[in-house]
Amino acid sequence: xxxxxxxxxxxxxxxxxxxxxxxxxxxxxxxxxxxxxxxxxxxxxxxxxxxxxxxxxxxxxxxxxxxxxxxxxxxxxxxxxxxxxxxxxxxxxxxxxxxxxxxxxxxxxxxxxxxxxxxxxxxxxxxxxxxxxxxxxxxxxxxxxxxxxxxxxxxxxxxxxxxxxxxxxxxxxxxxxxxxxxxxxxxxxxxxxxxxxxxxxxxxxxxxxxxxxxxxxxxxxxxxxxxxxxxxxxxxxxxxxxxxxxxxxxxxxxxxxxxxxx
Amino acid sequence: xxxxxxxxxxxxxxxxxxxxxxxxxxxxxxxxxxxxxxxxxxxxxxxxxxxxxxxxxxxxxxxxxxxxxxxxxxxxxxxxxxxxxxxxxxxxxxxxxxxxxxxxxxxxxxxxxxxxxxxxxxxxxxxxxxxxxxxxxxxxxxxxxxxxxxxxxxxxxxxxxxxxxxxxxxxxxxxxxxxxxxxxxxxxxxxxxxxxxxxxxxxxxxxxxxxxxxxxxxxxxxxxxxxxxxxxxxxxxxxxxxxxxxxxxxxxxxxxxxxxxxxxxxxxxxxxxxxxxxxxxxxxxxxxxxxxxxxxxxxxxxxxxxxxxxxxxxxxxxxxx
Numbered sequence: 097x098x099x100x101x102x103x104x105x106x107x108x109x110x111x112x113x114x115x116x117x118x119x120x121x122x123x124x125x126x127x128x129x130x131x132x133x134x135x136x137x138x139x140x141x142x143x144x145x146x147x148x149x150x151x152x153x154x155x156x157x158x159x160x161x162x163x164x165x166x167x168x169x170x171x172x173x174x175x176x177x178x179x180x181x182x183x184x185x186x187x188x189x190x191x192x193x194x195x196x197x198x199x200x201x202x203x204x205x206x207x208x209x210x211x212x213x214x215x216x217x218x219x220x221x222x223x224x225x226x227x228x229x230x231x232x233x234x235x236x237x238x239x240x241x242x243x244x245x246x247x248x249x250x251x252x253x254x255x256x257x258x259x260x261x262x263x264x265x266x267x268x269x270x271x272x273x274x275x276x277x278x279x280x281x282x283x284x285x286x287x288x289x290x291x292x293x294x295x296x297x298x299x300x301x302x303x304x305x306x307x308x309x310x311x312x313x314x315x316x317x318x319x320x321x322x323x324x325x326x327x328x329x330x331x332x333x334x335x336x337x338x339x340x341x342x343x344x345x346x347x348x349x350x351x352x353x354x355x356x357x358x
Numbered sequence: 359x360x361x362x363x364x365x366x367x368x369x370x371x372x373x374x375x376x377x378x379x380x381x382x383x384x385x386x387x388x389x390x391x392x393x394x395x396x397x398x399x400x401x402x403x404x405x406x407x408x409x410x411x412x413x414x415x416x417x418x419x420x421x422x423x424x425x426x427x428x429x430x431x432x433x434x435x436x437x438x439x440x441x442x443x444x445x446x447x448x449x450x451x452x453x454x455x456x457x458x459x460x461x462x463x464x465x466x467x468x469x470x471x472x473x474x475x476x477x478x479x480x481x482x483x484x485x486x487x488x489x490x491x492x493x494x495x496x497x498x499x500x501x502x503x504x505x506x507x508x509x510x511x512x513x514x515x516x517x518x519x520x521x522x523x524x525x526x527x528x529x530x531x532x533x534x535x536x537x538x539x540x541x542x543x544x545x546x547x548x549x550x551x552x553x554x555x556x557x558x559x560x561x562x563x564x565x566x567x568x569x570x571x572x573x574x575x576x577x578x579x580x581x582x583x584x585x586x587x588x589x590x591x592x593x594x595x596x597x598x599x600x601x602x603x604x605x606x607x608x609x610x611x612x613x614x615x616x617x618x619x620x621x622x623x624x625x626x627x628x629x630x631x632x633x634x635x636x637x638x639x640x641x642x643x644x645x646x647x648x649x650x651x652x653x654x655x656x657x658x659x660x661x662x663x664x665x666x667x668x669x670x671x672x673x674x675x676x677x678x679x
Contacts, residue, residue, distance in 0.1 A: 310618070
């Protein structure tokens with residue numbers, strides 16, 4: 097049975113349907129990347145999975161089944177137990193999701209204590225341990241820093257560390273490397289791949305960088321204007337797909353030793 | 359190579375910090391721009407690539423060094439002369455949404471430089487705006503729109519139009535396509551290279567993606583912590599590139615044609631703070647081929663092939679390197 101099964105969902109903000117007829121299936125330990133241009137609805141899909149649709153967004157038809165249970169009927173308490181525990185999310189800028197006026201350690205402790213009844217000191221230790229497991233140097237200093245004191249790559253790693261504290265079965269990543277430099281991007285991509293190898297985490301990566309999507313994913317979903325244009329295993333999408341849009345999108349990716357314009 | 363158009367000699371920019379220290383954003387940068395060619399400047403954020411390009415458009419002045427254009431040091435220009443010179447060098451910014459006045463119509467945006475230099479009369483504005491928009495393959499009706507009525511790709515085309523309105527010799531593009539989707543990015547680059555061929559424009563392009571920039575640059579300069587570490591011809595990038603940092607940048611490029619089973623080997627750690635650049639080679643602490651000499655002496659750019667210079671002790675010529 098698939099770990100996550102998005103069954104033919106429609107998502108609307110107000111009256112307009114933003115995403116229509118979207119179906120994605122994901123197995124345990126699989127990495128799926130969702131690619132598409134801005135405004136194609138790729139972020140909306142993964143936000144719907146975690147019930148985090150902004151501004152009155154709603155899943156109007158279809159179903160999202162996680163581990164055999166429908167996610168659409170959960171109440172607040174059930175969501176709370178699930179989010180950040182079984183399913184985690186990494187945002188484009190993990191620093192921006194944290195409270196800027198609080199130490200990273202304090203945010204981390206609060207997060208841990210929402211899911212687990214342990215004393216503050218233990219939660220702090222657990223947080224620092226998680227940071228060192230994500231190979232962040234000097235975890236205590238990071239716990240005592242504010243988000244704005246860290247570089248973009250470090251903040252992103254803190255975000256991943258937080259998301260991975262409870263070894264979620266499913267990790268949703270919304271443009272996790274788009275705001276980073278190429279060298280830092282390579283570090284984060286590698287780290288996310290290792291999560292899958294070590295913990296068997298399934299990952300959905302939303303990105304507009306097709307190079308990154310292709311490198312990470314077992315399967316690729318191509319979205320356009322709120323619909324799934326094409327999906328399949330990576331090799332199929334890259335080499336065999338006959339879909340015109342997919343071909344054009346892949347053709348547009350600058351490639352080393354590829355097309356030159358001058 | 360074609361005619362030398364602009365030359366930066368020993369350009370250094372120091373910023374004083376609040377606690378009395380000194381941040382060296384550009385350290386002894388020497389670069390040349392040739393007529394009708396593109397110079398790509400690559401590096402991580404904070405390496406000083408934008409700081410350098412901003413000198414060319416007088417958004418900042420270097421602390422030391424000179425930039426020679428038309429036989430003059432343009433960093434020293436003032437008043438009337440500066441106003442005249444500004445016609446020849448223009449800039450396209452990263453985010454077109456924030457580089458336009460949101461209350462101005464596209465017509466006014468693209469014609470403002472023309473009116474500024476008295477090239478057209480107010481009555482000719484409408485016709486001229488349409489002509490200019492057609493040059494970047496946008497419909498003439500866009501002249502009546504506001505910037506927020508357009509998509510990112512269209513806005514970036516308008517930004518290019520504005521920069522080209524005075525028919526400058528040099529255009530500086532600061533990450534001009536980074537905010538765009540890949541398919542839009544492709545069409546914008548096709549447009550830029552087409553206009554470059556037609557009008558023989560020189561372009562200085564800033565980017566952090568080597569894979570992308572090599573597809574349209576004649577010359578590529580790699581910058582690290584304010585220092586140019588390698589300058590190489592754009593068409594043979596992957597063969598000739600040899601500085602360990604450039605190689606690392608090259609390996610960090612994700613590409614649909616790469617070998618997916620190959621493990622990516624990112625460079626260790628993060629660039630040190632530009633406030634305390636290590637002595638010797640600035641890249642020494644992240645380099646896996648670091649030698650004792652790298653800790654003592656800063657390598658200087660040495661020519662090792664046609665149009666190919668590198669600042670690394672691995673490729674130097676003995677003592678004087």
